[in-house]
Amino acid sequence: MKIAILGYGKMGKIIEKIATDRKHEIVLKIDVTNQDELTTENLQKADVAIEFSTPGTVLDHIDACFKAKVPVIVGTTGWYGHLQRLKDECEQNGTTMLYASNFSVGVNIFFHINKMLAKLMNNYPYYDVQVEEIHHTQKLDSPSGTAITIAEGIVDELDNKKEWVNILSTDGTEGLADTIKADQLLIESFRIENVPGTHTVVYDSEVDSIEFKHTAHNRNGFALGAVLAAEWVQGKKGFYSAKDMFNFSL
Numbered sequence: 001m002k003i004a005i006l007g008y009g010k011m012g013k014i015i016e017k018i019a020t021d022r023k024h025e026i027v028l029k030i031d032v033t034n035q036d037e038l039t040t041e042n043l044q045k046a047d048v049a050i051e052f053s054t055p056g057t058v059l060d061h062i063d064a065c066f067k068a069k070v071p072v073i074v075g076t077t078g079w080y081g082h083l084q085r086l087k088d089e090c091e092q093n094g095t096t097m098l099y100a101s102n103f104s105v106g107v108n109i110f111f112h113i114n115k116m117l118a119k120l121m122n123n124y125p126y127y128d129v130q131v132e133e134i135h136h137t138q139k140l141d142s143p144s145g146t147a148i149t150i151a152e153g154i155v156d157e158l159d160n161k162k163e164w165v166n167i168l169s170t171d172g173t174e175g176l177a178d179t180i181k182a183d184q185l186l187i188e189s190f191r192i193e194n195v196p197g198t199h200t201v202v203y204d205s206e207v208d209s210i211e212f213k214h215t216a217h218n219r220n221g222f223a224l225g226a227v228l229a230a231e232w233v234q235g236k237k238g239f240y241s242a243k244d245m246f247n248f249s250l
């Protein structure tokens with residue numbers, strides 16, 4: 001498969017390594033220094049594009065892929081409110097996109113069990129729930145896209161939580177957690193040097209706590225999942241998520 005990499009940072013570089021190990025060919029690499037090379041002609045040399053850049057550049061990259069009719073795998077987080085337009089465009093114009101807030105197999109298993117657990121916890125309303133996420137200090141967005149997917153899973157299933165709210169601990173959050181309403185789900189974000197991504201769901205009662213946690217040891221799982229998505233999307237048209245690709249069932 002011929003692959004275009006849009007955003008050649010921490011993720012782009014690992015994706016290149018994993019894709020070439022899997023015998024794919026990188027035919028285009030775009031970063032800030034060569035944005036002028038992101039042309040329809042160059043994109044059409046690829047069977048698929050993999051996009052991990054920044055919240056400010058991802059939409060232009062997706063639009064360029066749509067224009068070139070090249071399927072695009074999107075991992076960039078922190079850009080919300082545009083998904084419906086992109087889904088509509090895929091449906092109307094026969095273009096292809098797969099977005100995931102997190103491409104790792106482990107996190108997608110976590111997403112699945114998180115929803116099952118939240119549904120179960122409706123029977124035990126004396127537990128309150130909170131989501132915590134820790135990432136490296138270069139991360140531009142908070143909360144993490146993964147934490148948002150986890151929180152949406154809980155809000156969908158747990159009757160007493162209606163919406164999520166976020167506190168970034170570096171903002172000085174002394175006492176802020178006390179302002180959260182009972183029907184709001186708190187996502188607490190922490191930024192600590194070199195942490196690839198840790199997510200914890202905590203159900204807390206007066207007598208005990210239940211902690212459900214995923215720890216990424218490095219970025220390889222995210223990158224492998226993105227390459228697997230690029231392989232999976234070949235020959236498909238429309239808008240997809242990681243859920244379509246993993247399709248977990250018991």
Ligand SMILES: NC(=O)c1ccc[n+]([C@@H]2O[C@H](COP(=O)([O-])OP(=O)(O)OC[C@H]3O[C@@H](n4cnc5c(N)ncnc54)[C@H](O)[C@@H]3O)[C@@H](O)[C@H]2O)c1
Pocket residue numbers: 006007008009010011012030031032035052053054055057074075076077078100101102103104222
């Ligand atoms: N979905 C997932 O599984 C997953 C996993 C890890 C990271 N991410 C997300 O992916 C994104 C990238 O993460 P990263 O760790 O590689 O970040 P990074 O900062 O290391 O890399 C981003 C790259 O984008 C480049 N860039 C900036 N403007 C550009 C432009 N106009 N055109 C092309 N490239 C441009 C930067 O120069 C940089 O090299 C972030 O949004 C992050 O949250 C998602």
Ligand SMILES: O=C(O)C1=N[C@H](C(=O)O)CCC1
Pocket residue numbers: 077101102135139140143144145146147196197
């Ligand atoms: O390093 C990042 O940035 C990550 N971003 C994704 C998110 O926002 O959830 C996935 C984990 C790593």
